[in-house]
Amino acid sequence: MKEDIEKRAILAAELLIKYNATVRKVAKILGISKSTVRNDLTWRLYKINKRLYKEVRTILDRNKQERHIRGGEATKKKYFAKKEKASLKNSGII
Template identity: 85%
Template sequence: MKEDIEKRALLAAKLLIRYNATVRKVAKILGVSKSTVHNDLTWRLYKINKGLYKQVRAILDKNKQKRHIRGGEATRRKYFAKKEKASLQNSGII
């Protein structure tokens, strides 16, 4: 495995652990795709550092358990914003 890929995998793991972040957030910080980060954090990290992998796996599992809640909140905010905009348009403010 290339050294720069290993470094990216370790950096992604450290970011995920330090900031208790999601795969999306880590991908945005590193400027790579979610798939790349997910591969780095699962099978590449497992080959590089199994101890770090166990810590990352715990965070990934926790995030997976909570994702339906985050998705529901995002949908609620989306429709609330639409409702607010329609209300402002109807009242002539916008």
């Protein structure tokens, strides 16, 4: 495996752990795709550093369990903002 790919995988793992982030956030920080981050954090990291992989796996599993909650919150926020905008529009403020 190329050295720069290994460094990227370790950096992605460190970011995920340090900021307790999601794969999406790590991908945005590094400027790479989510699938690349997922591959780096799962099978590449497993080959490079098993201790780090175990920490990352714990966070990835927790994120997967909480995924439906975050999605529900995002939908709630979206429709609340839409309702607020309609309310302001109807009252003549906008």
